[in-house]
Amino acid sequence: xxxxxxxxxxxxxxxxxxxxxxxxxxxxxxxxxxxxxxxxxxxxxxxxxxxxxxxxxxxxxxxxxxxxxxxxxxxxxxxxxxxxxxxxxxxxxxxxxxxxxxxxxxxxxxxxxxxxxxxxxxxxxxxxxxxxxxxxxxxxxxxxxxxxxxxxxxxxxxxxxxxxxxxxxxxxxxxxxxxxxxxxxxxxxxxxxxxxxxxxxxxxxxxxxxxxxxxxxxxxxxxxxxxxxxxxxxxxxxxxxxxxxxxxxxxxxxxxxxxxxxxxxxxxxxxxxxxxxxxxxxxxxxxxxxxxxxxxxxxxxxxxxxxxxxxxxxxxxxxxxxxxxxxxxxxxxxxxxxxxxxxxxxxx
Amino acid sequence: xxxxxxxxxxxxxxxxxxxxxxxxxxxxxxxxxxxxxxxxxxxxxxxxxxxxxxxxxxxxxxxxxxxxxxxxxxxxxxxxxxxxxxxxxxxxxxxxxxxxxxxxxxxxxxxxxxxxxxxxxxxxxxxxxxxxxxxxxxxxxxxxxxxxxxxxxxxxxxxxxxxxxxxxxxxxxxxxxxxxxxxxxxxxxxxxxxxxxxxxxxxxxxxxxxxxxxxxxxxxxxxxxxxxxxxxxxxxxxxxxxxxxxxxxxxxxxxxxxxxxxxxxxxxxxxxxxxxxxxxxxxxxxxxxxxxxxxxxxxxxxxxxxxxxxxxxxxxxxxxxxxxxxxxxxxxxxxxxxxxxxxxxxxx
DNA sequence: CAAAAATTTGTACACGTGTACAGAGATATT
DNA sequence: AATATCTCTGTACACGTGTACAAATTTTTG
Numbered sequence: 233x234x235x236x237x238x239x240x241x242x243x244x245x246x247x248x249x250x251x252x253x254x255x256x257x258x259x260x261x262x263x264x265x266x267x268x269x270x271x272x273x274x275x276x277x278x279x280x281x282x283x284x285x286x287x288x289x290x291x292x293x294x295x296x297x298x299x300x301x302x303x304x305x306x307x308x309x310x311x312x313x314x315x316x317x318x319x320x321x322x323x324x325x326x327x328x329x330x331x332x333x334x335x336x337x338x339x340x341x342x343x344x345x346x347x348x349x350x351x352x353x354x355x356x357x358x359x360x361x362x363x364x365x366x367x368x369x370x371x372x373x374x375x376x377x378x379x380x381x382x383x384x385x386x387x388x389x390x391x392x393x394x395x396x397x398x399x400x401x402x403x404x405x406x407x408x409x410x411x412x413x414x415x416x417x418x419x420x421x422x423x424x425x426x427x428x429x430x431x432x433x434x435x436x437x438x439x440x441x442x443x444x445x446x447x448x449x450x451x452x453x454x455x456x457x458x459x460x461x462x463x464x465x466x467x468x469x470x471x472x473x474x475x476x477x478x479x480x481x482x483x484x485x486x487x488x489x490x491x492x493x494x495x496x497x498x499x500x501x502x503x504x505x506x507x508x509x510x511x512x513x514x515x516x517x518x519x520x521x522x523x524x525x526x527x528x529x530x531x532x533x534x535x536x537x538x539x540x541x542x543x544x545x546x547x548x549x550x551x552x553x554x555x556x557x558x559x560x561x562x563x564x565x566x567x568x569x570x571x572x573x574x575x576x577x578x579x580x
Numbered sequence: 581x582x583x584x585x586x587x588x589x590x591x592x593x594x595x596x597x598x599x600x601x602x603x604x605x606x607x608x609x610x611x612x613x614x615x616x617x618x619x620x621x622x623x624x625x626x627x628x629x630x631x632x633x634x635x636x637x638x639x640x641x642x643x644x645x646x647x648x649x650x651x652x653x654x655x656x657x658x659x660x661x662x663x664x665x666x667x668x669x670x671x672x673x674x675x676x677x678x679x680x681x682x683x684x685x686x687x688x689x690x691x692x693x694x695x696x697x698x699x700x701x702x703x704x705x706x707x708x709x710x711x712x713x714x715x716x717x718x719x720x721x722x723x724x725x726x727x728x729x730x731x732x733x734x735x736x737x738x739x740x741x742x743x744x745x746x747x748x749x750x751x752x753x754x755x756x757x758x759x760x761x762x763x764x765x766x767x768x769x770x771x772x773x774x775x776x777x778x779x780x781x782x783x784x785x786x787x788x789x790x791x792x793x794x795x796x797x798x799x800x801x802x803x804x805x806x807x808x809x810x811x812x813x814x815x816x817x818x819x820x821x822x823x824x825x826x827x828x829x830x831x832x833x834x835x836x837x838x839x840x841x842x843x844x845x846x847x848x849x850x851x852x853x854x855x856x857x858x859x860x861x862x863x864x865x866x867x868x869x870x871x872x873x874x875x876x877x878x879x880x881x882x883x884x885x886x887x888x889x890x891x892x893x894x895x896x897x898x899x900x901x902x903x904x905x906x907x908x909x910x911x912x913x914x915x916x917x918x919x920x921x922x923x924x925x926x927x928x
Numbered sequence: 929c930a931a932a933a934a935t936t937t938g939t940a941c942a943c944g945t946g947t948a949c950a951g952a953g954a955t956a957t958t
Numbered sequence: 959a960a961t962a963t964c965t966c967t968g969t970a971c972a973c974g975t976g977t978a979c980a981a982a983t984t985t986t987t988g
Contacts, residue, residue, distance in 0.1 A: 246967075246968085247967065247968045247969075248968095249967075249968060249969080249970095250966085250967060250968075253967090260965085260966065260967085261966070261967085262965080262966060262967090265966085265967090284973090286973095287972095287973050287974065287975090288972080288973055289973090290973085352974095
């Protein structure tokens with residue numbers, strides 16, 4: 233049925249070892265033989281049996297990407313989908329297959345990782361995990377012990393200091409600073425900030441950036457203007473609607489939303505109170521999801537280089553898989569970029 | 581390093597065959613021995629080497645999902661992401677890993693499928709492919725010949741008639757009919773339809789349903805009210821903006837958009853001309869993406885049971901993988917459901 | 929209690945590939 | 959031409975698991 237190297241060997245009148253060596257481009261085979269075998273294999277539509285090969289070489293040509301639990305939730309999926317897409321594309325170029333896991337809990341996520349490693353189903357693990365506190369040191373130890381290449385994307389790893397885990401992420405502090413500073417440069421002084429609850433490193437940093445920009449420009453931080461919700465449209469809408477008084481009474485002229493979806497929700501709420509964007513209130517979002525560009529008014533936002541994250545992550549893990557000796561773990565911080573569109577305006 | 585069944589055998593003082601049988605719950609092993617071995621394996625953190633196992637059994641515990649090329653494009657990703665999510669969840673319950681592929685072209689998609697099949701990396705193939713014309717009969721023949729279980733999701737397969745391919749999809753005709761009929765029941769007579777170009781089976785059917793509902797209610801089909809664009813927000817926006825005259829002059833009171841994103845774009849355009857939704861114009865979308873609910877006004881739309889599609893697809897492919905004798909291919913058509921929200925209103 | 933039957937275990941080989949080592953054949957050296 | 963060297967190929971075993979068949983052990987039967 234399926235063609236094996238033994239079949240090819242029989243047809244070519246050589247040993248299966250010679251076929252194996254030929255197809256793996258070993259210098260031990262005479263060029264003429266090699267060429268003949270390769271052509272034969274091509275004609276027969278031969279593909280290596282991946283399982284036999286993996287058993288023998290301990291390489292699978294497969295990596296696994298573990299997404300955060302909230303992948304399934306709306307806002308998050310929209311956010312991670314381009315990461316997944318880019319990841320897949322980059323890996324395809326390396327001829328690596330991608331197994332995905334959207335674990336229901338961190339426990340199932342970890343047992344998944346363990347199973348995949350022990351059963352030798354994957355060559356490497358890519359963990360996309362924006363939150364700090366839920367990473368269990370145990371699983372990192374396990375990965376270290378098992379010597380499997382692994383990397384964290386979109387996550388600042390405290391393990392980096394111990395030279396334990398690779399990590400690639402973006403500078404959320406600067407993103408927050410940049411957005412706020414831009415609004416200030418436009419003349420805004422009363423800038424509301426709507427962010428997400430939870431011990432999320434990224435939101436914390438964006439908030440710190442916001443505060444730093446205010447301080448830098450000698451604008452006092454008004455804690456009442458910092459509102460906590462969730463990362464979706466509904467939450468942005470609710471936060472603004474429920475706090476509309478604090479906008480009208482305190483003379484808020486700008487809102488910095490910590491996700492684009494919150495920004496969109498906020499705009500919807502403002503519309504209901506007949507507050508015009510950007511004429512009355514300027515809005516800056518965060519993430520630069522594809523929706524941001526299409527929305528009316530098109531959203532000024534902080535672009536996260538997700539493509540670059542995926543690209544670098546792939547490159548790194550492929551290096552590790554290919555056995556490049558890694559002395560030190562890396563910790564790459566990528567810069568965000570302010571994308572100015574229609575939702576922000578110089579103050580009148 | 582890693583624990584194998586031989587290691588367990590040595591420790592337990594039995595042969596590796598007994599260990600293998602025990603861990604696979606063979607009735608050939610004495611209960612007492614079986615229990616002892618299982619506990620021992622547990623304590624040692626044993627997991628089968630997936631590659632050796634696959635080599636021996638020809639089962640991998642992995643399936644591959646091939647997504648359509650346009651997965652990466654915004655509108656599409658939003659649409660398929662919940663399918664992927666549900667697929668993953670259903671497969672997880674069966675203990676099956678999921679390899680994903682977002683091929684750049686149908687050619688790379690097919691060579692991916694072939695490679696995965698020949699190299700024995702997967703037990704089954706799930707193809708998500710809404711368009712008809714790009715499926716190549718050749719790849720279907722290949723899958724048939726290789727006897728690999730495969731299934732089409734979200735795609736009507738003409739191969740069904742030849743008893744070749746399983747297919748699970750939704751009734752786009754009825755969806756189109758239902759949306760249009762509902763608008764008519766609300767008193768609307770001039771109903772604009774914005775749809776997508778391209779030989780897509782689903783859009784064609786939705787359009788047929790639209791026309792059938794009009795006919796059924798003795799409303800003439802006005803071809804000028806049928807506009808073709810793409811499935812995203814920008815296109816919905818542009819179509820309505822560029823044809824605003826045909827709305828105001830012809831007294832259009834309702835728009836049936838063939839995707840939720842187009843509906844959202846249409847609403848944005850209407851807003852710019854101070855046409856109120858739903859007071860002046862009612863709008864119905866299609867898909868029921870999560871965005872539809874959060875948007876203001878919340879979108880009336882046709883819900884596609886993507887969760888059910890994924891669930892049934894998994895069930896079916898797992899049956900096939902487990903060797904259930906399949907006499908006839910199945911062709912499951914799931915019903916859509918009208919979800920009434922705020923964007924539609926009885927005509928004044 | 930011996931023989932037959934049933935149950936449990938072990939031996940040996942298979943799955944398809946990679947590779948160390950030995951050996952054959954070709955070429956170079958004296 | 960005999961020997962040494964180099965290039966190429968084949969043999970044999972390994973990777974970890976499953977299972978047919980044989981063998982050993984236990985249980986049942988007369």
